[in-house]
Amino acid sequence: MQIATSIRDTFIHTVKDVFPGLTTEDPLYNALALGFIVIAALIFWLLARVFLRAQIALWIKRTKTKWDNALLDHGFFKRLMHLVPAIWIFMVTPVLINDDTVLHGLLLKGSQLYMLFSALLALYALLNTLEDIYNESHLSRKASITGFVQVAKLGFSILVLLLSISLIIERSPLIIVSGLTALAAVLLLIFRDTIMGFVAGIQIAANRMFTTGDWIQMPKYEVDGEIMEIGLTNVKVQNWDKTISTLPSYSLTNEAVKNWRGMQESGGRRIKRAIYIDINSIHLCSQDMLDRFSKIRYISDYIDKKLNELRAYHRDYSIDETDLLNNRKLTNIGTFRAYLEAYLSKHPRVNQSLTLMVRQLPPNELGLPLEVYCFCVDKEWTAYERVQADIFDHILAMLPQFDLKVYQRDSHLGSAGYLPASGHSAPAVYSDHATPDE
Known part of the structure; x- marks a missing residue:
């Protein structure tokens, strides 16, 4: 004083x-x-x-x-x-x-x-x-607090605004708040996205559904990339083509979203791809083929084991091996499938503790799909694609060794609607697996 x-x-x-x-x-x-x-x-x-x-x-x-x-x-x-x-x-x-x-x-x-x-x-x-x-901190990998920070900012802003108005008009803030109840419906309409985003943020944080850095896919919005920020009203996603997509926060809980975090935290990234085998190249193995296959390191034991099983079967049922109708023989497609399983089980970049198999899918007009299903230990995109390409390079290169052919539609057969001019004969038509020389 x-x-x-x-x-x-x-x-x-x-x-x-x-x-x-x-x-x-x-x-x-x-x-x-x-x-x-x-x-x-x-x-x-x-x-x-x-x-x-x-x-x-x-x-x-x-x-x-x-x-x-x-x-x-x-x-x-x-x-x-x-x-x-x-x-x-x-x-x-x-x-x-x-x-x-x-x-x-x-x-x-x-x-x-x-x-x-x-x-x-x-x-x-x-x-x-x-x-x-x-x-x-490591806690950010579990849940993002960006939405809650924005809610806190909004709450303090509203509080300061109410105090400022009450200071200017010299009335209690409670009187102003009570007067706003008549505008509650209008306020709910104005802050609809904010309220829905806040509720979605609580669900996301409580259930640990998404966090920054997660790779998500949303076909509806053509989104495929990593989450940059989960805000109160919007979510920013950087797609792999480096574009930025902005989504409503509540879309992460209301729409179908694929989150690849499980793959990133697991022991490998899945390889699931099929090649189509020309059905006309599938046949029983001759003795010459078996002799050739038995020299392949990955399946030499498999060939010996299967031949012993077949001899025991023929002996138990008194079947002559020259009887083509009743005897059993190995096929080149089955032997090739066994070779691929053995090859993948020895591959250093394939996780052996996760599912590993080579299976046949139902045949169709393109041939017999032979699908490789395994998990690559390299989860980074370029390394993963390199390992996957190396595996299928090897598969395609080994097909001729088993007298198999991969299906490929000939490019010159694409003009199916061709109509010859009057007085000229129609061009010759070849099957998809044949060539003009055949």
Whole structure:
């Protein structure tokens, strides 16, 4: 109180020395007081920004913790510096300006609004810092808090807005809130996406459905890429072609979404691809073929085992091996399938603890699909594709060794609707597995 009286007396004495006979009720006095308050507030803000903030930054750089560096980077201390001039105006205004003037009320309300919004901006910086610290921790892989941070920002913004309105109209905030109930339906319509996004964010976090870095696919929105950010109302996904897709947050819970996180956390990435075998190249194995196959390292034991089983079967049922109708023989397709299973079981880049098989799918007009089903230990895209290509390079190259052919429709048969000119014979037609020389 003594300091306030001293400031008032010093200021009035200085003013009267310059303007003799000037009283505190004169407009000129109020103008001079306003100028003094504003100029002093500006000086205090500059001093705080230059010296105080610089000293704080120096202290922060000397510490080993990271959270204070994040506060500095997000401008937390810079925004707090605005409280210095706001507090100065709020404290000095009642001292220098009479409370019955309009200027007195304007300065007090203006300083209070200044403090409210400065504190709100500093709170924003604090929330951004908390989000960055959380994102750098291992917990961020389990759930994202971006949506909750945005909800907190929205809540504090609404609170500051209500306090500002109540300060301006000089009414209790509860009266303003009670008056908003009549507009509840309109507010629900305006904040529909925000409310749905908030509910979806709770579901996503509680069930650990998605988090930043997850690879998702949503055919409905043509989305195929990694989640960059899960916000309150929107989700940003960077597709593999480097485009950015923005989706409503609630679409992650309302639409069909494939999340590849399970594959990334598992022991391998699935290889599931079929090649079509020309059915006309499938036949029983001759003795010459069996002799040739028995020299292949991967299936030499398999050939011996199967031949022993067949000899025992023929002996038990008294079947002559020359009897083509009743005896059993190996086929080149079955032997090739056994070779592929043995080859994959020895492949260093195939996970042997997960499902591994080579199976036949139902034959169709394109031939007999022979499908490879296994898991590659390399889950990174380029490495995975390289391993998959190497496997099928080997499969295609080994087909002739088993007297098998892969199906391929001849390109010159694509003109099925060709009609010859009058007086000319129609071109010869070949089957898909034949060539003109045959």
